[in-house]
Amino acid sequence: MIRCANVHPTPTTRYVIDPREQLTAFRTIDAAGEELIGIYHSHPVSQPYPSPTDRAEAHYPDAVYLLVSLRTGTPELRAFRIGADDFIGEVTLSA
Numbered sequence: 001m002i003r004c005a006n007v008h009p010t011p012t013t014r015y016v017i018d019p020r021e022q023l024t025a026f027r028t029i030d031a032a033g034e035e036l037i038g039i040y041h042s043h044p045v046s047q048p049y050p051s052p053t054d055r056a057e058a059h060y061p062d063a064v065y066l067l068v069s070l071r072t073g074t075p076e077l078r079a080f081r082i083g084a085d086d087f088i089g090e091v092t093l094s095a
């Protein structure tokens with residue numbers, strides 16, 4: 001897992017990955033011969049479901065989007081594929 005900073009000015013409700021850190025992450029993945037398999041972010045005050053912004057800005061249809069909600073004090077984790085035409089498919093997570 002590669003952690004990147006959220007540089008959006010209102011990080012409680014939006015996220016933008018630091019572009020330099022994102023580039024470094026992609027280069028690290030490529031150099032290791034690995035693939036991007038997932039992208040995670042948290043929803044501090046809302047449910048773990050892709051927001052309209054998440055759907056509009058989901059540029060990696062092959063990746064799994066992991067959403068962690070912190071709204072209840074107990075983290076809730078759900079995973080989705082987000083594709084064209086507003087497609088959302090939940091991915092079952094197993095240990």
Ligand SMILES: [Zn+2]
Nearest residue numbers: 043050051054
């Ligand atoms: Zn989100």
